[in-house]
Amino acid sequence: MRRITLAGALLALSPLLQAAGSDADVDRLLAARLDGDRTGACVQAAVIEPGQVWRARRCAGTRADGPPAADAAFEIGSVSKTMLAALVAGLVDSGRWSLDDAVARHLPAGTDVPRQGERQILVRDLLTHASGLPVLPADLQGGTQADPYARLTEAGLLASLGKARLTRAIGSQAEYSNFGTMVLSVAVARSLGGNLEAALREQLFQPLGMATAYIAKPGRAAPATGHLPDGSPAPAWTIATNLAGVGMVKATLDDMVGYARGQLGDGPPALVARLQRTQQPLAHGFGMNWLLQQAQGRSLVLHEGGTGGFSSLVMLEPASRRAVVLLADTSLTDIGGLGDLGAALLGLPVPLQPRRAVDTPPALRQALAGDYTLGAMTLTIRDADGRLTVQAPGQPAFELRRDSRGDFYPLGLPALLRPEPPAPGQPVARFTWHQLGGVTPARRVGLVEAPPSISNPAWRDWAGEFELAPQFSLKVFEREGQLMVQGSGQPAIAATAAGTDRIEVPAVGAVVEFERDAGGRVVAAVLKQGGRSLRGPLRAAVPAPSAASRAPSDR
Secondary structure, X not given: OOOOOOOOOOOOOOOOOOOOOOHHHHHXXXXXXXXXXXXXXXXXXXEEEOOEEEEEEEEOOOOOXXXXXXXXXXEOHHHHHXXXXXXXXXXXXXXXXXXXXEHHHHOOOOOOOOEEOOEEOEHHHHHOOOOOOOOOOOOOOOOEOOEOOOOXXXXXXXXXXXXXXXXXOOOOOOOOOXXXXXXXXXXXXXXXXXXXXXXXXXXXXXXXXXXXXXXXXXXXXXXXXXXXXXXXXXXXXXXXXXXXXXXXXXXXXXXXXXXXXXXXXXXXXHHHHHHHHHOOOOEOOEOOOOEEEEEOOEEEEEEEEEOOOOEXXXXXXXXXXXXXXXXXXXXOXXXXXXXXXXXXXXXXXXXXXXXXXXXXXXXXXXXXXXXXXXXOEEXXXXXXXXXXXXXXXXXXXXXXXXXXXXXXXXXOOOEXXXXXXXXXXXXXXXXXXXXXXXXXXXXXXXXXOOOOOOOOOOOHHHOEEEEEEOOEEEEEEEEXXXXXXXXXXXXXXXXXXXXXXXXXXXXXXXXXXXXXXOOOOEEEEEEEEOOXXXXXXXXXXXXXXXXXXXXXXXX
């Protein structure tokens, strides 16, 4: 799952494709999204309605190996978090837990849990990603990019918890945290007999007919082989069983159809009641680990998942009792995921197009070449002999290629580089680097950018860049007399003034409101989109680092 963006797949809608109403329709939409896609991804899809399921399987056709079996088990990634939420709902129903319990109450005695004065991290904070814990523990105990959680133990996780520093006030704002979910996973396992897999099997998998779903003990379903976005095979991820609520359930398409049906009301009544309780709003646009979103007046409940070699999506529309399940044998997290396809299958008019490899125009190669600060290191992009390469200090150079969405991807590295389009004749000033679900901004070394400006006196106070979330900012400026907004790594979008300190962005159904201090100066902006809000202060204007300040670290 990714942070809110102005160009979210569910929100940039246009009337293009018809909803799926048969197996052939599902296949048609899969073809529109996948055929010729540079990743080579294979996707299994199901559209669920009362009394009816339509299915299809399709591959992009750009890699050598064949599709997974129809009954193969896929890593479903963070969709597992919604299953963990179902177990929490059961604990609350039984009276053993409350959403307002401090999570420390359900961890081993003596566990050091960060707090802020009397304010402790509550169960509801973890279910809505508002704990303030960082995305991951600082110490993954020797995990690798290919298998990041393999060596992390329960004891190691809890030890990292004691050293963690909270990134914001507890409960104040959502900031996606796998760390927090692993802590919750340990707490749930301790309350349900000490084995998370056994608890999921007894309380969820067996009652919903998910006969082949598992964490560590596979049944008759053979696991599918995962792939990186360049089409090469990826090793399976592993994790300690009681941490696996973060995202390590494996399941077949039939398993996930059973799960979606349960979420829509088809299953044992007591279990259905718990599942549907997890979909109710809690805070910050979340239910219990479900993301709640509005699109064209329709209320959706969804979660995406991604691991090193797989992607997944469950998207529910409870009012119509319709759902979509998507399982992909390729990691698509850093290139937009499956949200566009899921929305189209539900009947939302989202444009679908594959990411085909395309040539990079010489002028764009030249505009992108240069040195950029990326976190604590410098990345160098070179343009030589008609090809681009990207290199960090002490690491090999990777060839950068471009796809039809305007993004760049390094061959042999699961990442994506998304430049902010430069003005004609100007170099690229910034890009965002997407890897393993994280987004890091980069700035050209030595380039001092002019601060955002507005000449229209009615809008002038709004000009600036607002830090809405870690690694995500929103610029408000004027271009040729038009009010514009631009999110990190995204194209600029036209906006319109809509009242006192309020602008609307019709293309993506968003609103931006500005806050002023006692002196009347604009000091913050609030982005409202899809039922969620992000608030951030006005960033002070600072020049980009000079070449002398480049960091030598390659970490």
